[in-house]
Amino acid sequence: MMALVTTSPQTPPVRIPGYDEGPFRHQPELLDDHLFWQVHLHLSDTHDLEAEALLSQLLGGDTWPVFTVPLAGDHRLYVVYRALEGEAGIDYLVHHPDWDEAETLAQDDGHFMGPGLSWAELTTAADNGLPGGSTIDPHARLMLLLPAFGDDAMPDDAVERLTAAMRARTRVEAPERLAAARLAYQGEWGPTHWTTGARGYLINDGGYSFRNPANRFAWPTARLAQVASALTP
Template sequence: MPLAAGHRLHVVYRTFADDNGTDYLLHHPDWDRAELLARDDGHFMGPGLSWPEPVAAADNALPGGSTTDPNTRLLLLLPAFGDDEVPDDAVGRLVVALRARTGVEAPEPLASAVLEDQGAPGPARWTTAGHGFSLNDGGYSFRNPANRFAMPADRLSRVATALAP
């Protein structure tokens, strides 16, 4: 999924016999490596995205990737999201995506439940205080500098810059 300034979000489905899951990566051609934002498998890691980040990526209308449809893009990125400050219009935005791309008969209660529980990581608090770029307090997040497995500060900064809405 293309982002501004040549960045790309990749949703990688692993289907190996003993290693299936989904990886959410961010990359730029000038970087030496892709940054793992979240992983959805038996050992979930995340959240990797605050609510404004997948919405901005879904709605940016940049060509490229497997789809340019904003509803599909949002649903693809949703498992990597976790945010305790979801705006009031988030349910409506998710309902539109669910109606457009699923056969769910009652998308409103599903959207509300998804945004309330937010999957494996649950909601995380996002802040820029003290760093100048977005970080969270998720116990399993690569974007939480308190975690021993978090990205170093320079990589956290470039990730936040690339994902800025």
């Protein structure tokens, strides 16, 4: 069953095969809201009433906000705010038109799964400039996908890169300090080691990752290879 994301008349409907909860609504306008980023990146403290209200709206409203990022080879990455009572969270999904259903890349919730992206893959998706998604802005894409990332080998300029995005898209004080703290905290899974496996594609050793072939719930070999190719820098 295909899920339908309600959009404006100018925007083609977004369908996520195999992901049939909902109702969905494509909401790219949220990416221009500085408060959204505080919520999405867990930058707000528990006393921020505005952030609490927005989080309640995102994860407890009548619609599920959805964002999209195109990837190489006609793949697409979806970020879905799963406003399901008792099971709310954020799902990161990847899909290709030839697949029967989307694959879960990562889950940001109480039953977390991930990471789904290395640092190089994260920045590649942010910078690819491919049209057809919620935004082509690299700063917005970087922060949108950041919660799905985990990598124990970041480059020296990683904090600088995230700081620039925060300065461009948020109103937080001391963005460099917050960027460093956010990169030190890499989801519930923590920093994960990525390597090129024997078959020539990127895998990791995360105990909660679909991209660790040692896990019983890992994707099949062909899918691991295809997704890695779509995300290759």
